[in-house]
Amino acid sequence: MDLNLTESELQFRGELRAWLKESLPKEPIVSMGRSDADYWNKLRDWQNSLYEGGWAGITWPKEFGGRGTTPIEAAIFIEEMAAFDAPERVGVIGEGLVGPTIMAEGNDEQKEYFLPKILDGSHIWCQGFSEPNSGSDVASLATKAVREGDDFVVNGQKIWTSFAAVSDWCLLLVRTDKDAPKHKGISALLVDMKSEGVSVRPLKQMSGDSAFNEMFFTNVKVPAKNLIGALNDGWRITITMLMNERTNLGPATYIQFKKALAELIETMKHKSSGGKRLIDDPINRQKIAQIQMELEIFKLTSNRALSKITNNAVPGPEGSILKIFWSELNQRLVQAAMEILGDEAQLQEFENGAWAYRYLRSRGNTVEAGTSEIQRNIVAMRVLGLPRSY
Ligand SMILES: Cc1cc2nc3c(=O)[nH]c(=O)nc-3n(C[C@H](O)[C@H](O)[C@H](O)COP(=O)(O)OP(=O)(O)OC[C@H]3O[C@@H](n4cnc5c(N)ncnc54)[C@H](O)[C@@H]3O)c2cc1C
Structure with a gap:
């Protein structure tokens, strides 16, 4: 393992430092609480500057709007953002978890619609995995989706969902076959958080923050075209997302x-x-x-x-x-x-x-x-x- 940066990695770091010196918001973006709309709008603007500057989704392949960076360049990026005290990135779940999943498993229509909006800050995403009775054992989840015509109808509850109160979309794990073994009856849906029947209740943490939420789904209609990957193949997608999450x-x-x-x-x-x-x-x-x-x-x-x-x-x-x-x-x-x-x-x-x-x-x-x-x-x-x- 060679820990010295190569010529091109040094150049990458230099370019990034120059851009950050020029483009960081002049005033720190300060939150007055997680539901502070002004804070989230400023963070969306920051995401948009990253996008305009070519620094959003840098690990994504160039064909999807990224830079196709190496893991070492990605680590340099993250270190420099922290070293410069750059603002929080609203795109973390979208960029780090949902985007790569859509690239790998989504169809062309999903890629075209969702990927650019993750990069430019138009869509904030949340990850709807955990439930009151399914945390470590995610595969035991009970939120169910039943196919009715062109839609899936979703009923159930999620919990600990970070960003849900400010999210536009959710990657939601649902049970689509209750008779199959638990890992084989799960599917992944892309759910518009403004859909009728979705309600979000922020949870107050001991730190005073409300960084995560409860989400309730009552007869929520999700267009069948928002199924990602194959029906009942959601477990494979879940594992890929979780490994990315731990590394990210x-x-x-x-x-x-x-x-x-x-x-x-x-x-x-x-x-x-x-x-x-x-x-x-x-x-x-x-x-x-x-x-x-x-x-x-x-x-x-x-x-x-x-x-x-x-x-x-x-x-x-x-x-x-x-x-x-x-x-x-x-x-x-x-x-x-x-x-x-x-x-x-x-x-x-x-x-x-x-x-x-x-x-x-x-x-x-x-x-x-x-x-x-x-x-x-x-x-x-x-x-x-x-x-x-x-
Ligand atoms: C800050 C924060 C942000 C989060 N954000 C999200 C999010 O955005 N989306 C989302 O879906 N979830 C999110 N979560 C939820 C998180 O993924 C779960 O809390 C976690 O998976 C544990 O599940 P649980 O709380 O149900 O605990 P349980 O699974 O009920 O575990 C209870 C205890 O039992 C232990 N245990 C369980 N099974 C085993 C086993 N097989 N062997 C040994 N010990 C075991 C656990 O280690 C734990 O100590 C977040 C949690 C936190 C704290």
């Missing part, structure tokens, strides 16, 4: 964690406890050194996964190793910060509530995109080849 969530985190650690060290230089600067306490220093080492291990593990994807072209079960590592590392990082900074760090008044938010939000990291237990099962069986224990 990782790369930006190294830079974000590094920045959080740098912020913590800065605060430790200025804050004292018992007449001593926090940075001068040997136990605090040991905690920082531990996190610093783990961050570097994370970086090296990411590079190893990257070189594997570069060779194999598709993300594999190794994505689970990275998912476990970054999600649990973030929890250790914020735990260390809370211990070092003391009770005050739990307050909204302390550094604008940044540490309190990070701490509370990090708990979801080991649940979203597959829990740590599920990831460990995948690593045991599909990476290490161990037998099932049950």
Whole structure:
């Protein structure tokens, strides 16, 4: 594995840095809460600038409006966006999960209609997989779709759906054959969130955010032409999407964690406890050194996964190793910060509530995109080849 960037990768990074310096919004885009329409409109505009500048969907093949970048260039892109504190991208589910699925499984009409609208920010997508009784075991989902004439009629409930309250479309998993074995009776539908019978209820999280939602479907008519892939072949599509999700969530985190650690060290230089600067306490220093080492291990593990994807072209079960590592590392990082900074760090008044938010939000990291237990099962069986224990 050669970790030095090639001439063309350096050129790619240079072009991107120049574009970001020129095109980043002059003012930070700040949210007044997840239902703040102004925030989402500004994020759509940002997505549109990325599109206009040729920086949307960069991993997509050129024929679909992307740049056809290599996995290493894609990682450079994500790292630079994080390093420049670029605004959140509304297109993440569309670009990272739904678009690649439509490219691989969709028909020409679906590709023509949906793909450009993902790239230019016209359509925000959400991912309707989890249900109240189907999380880790997604294949047990109960939301059903029955074919009636030219439509599927959908009834059921989804939960934890990120972005649903602001989404235009949803990639929805539904049961289309209740008599088939559970993995064989699932289909994937592209559902217009404005359809009659769709209702969304934001869920308030302990961090104060409402980043995810409950979705209810009551006799929702979905045109049969919005079936993606073959009827009852939705499980294969689900697996591809989940592997992309686990790999996609990782790369930006190294830079974000590094920045959080740098912020913590800065605060430790200025804050004292018992007449001593926090940075001068040997136990605090040991905690920082531990996190610093783990961050570097994370970086090296990411590079190893990257070189594997570069060779194999598709993300594999190794994505689970990275998912476990970054999600649990973030929890250790914020735990260390809370211990070092003391009770005050739990307050909204302390550094604008940044540490309190990070701490509370990090708990979801080991649940979203597959829990740590599920990831460990995948690593045991599909990476290490161990037998099932049950
Ligand atoms: C921030 C966040 C965003 C999310 N966004 C979305 C989204 O956009 N769309 C969407 O569809 N879902 C989303 N989810 C839901 C997420 O995918 C599920 O929460 C997750 O899959 C776990 O499902 P569950 O909550 O039903 O827990 P369960 O599956 O009920 O698990 C409960 C506990 O049992 C353990 N467990 C379950 N099965 C096994 C097993 N076989 N072996 C060992 N342990 C096991 C789990 O690890 C967990 O600790 C999001 C979740 C979070 C936290």
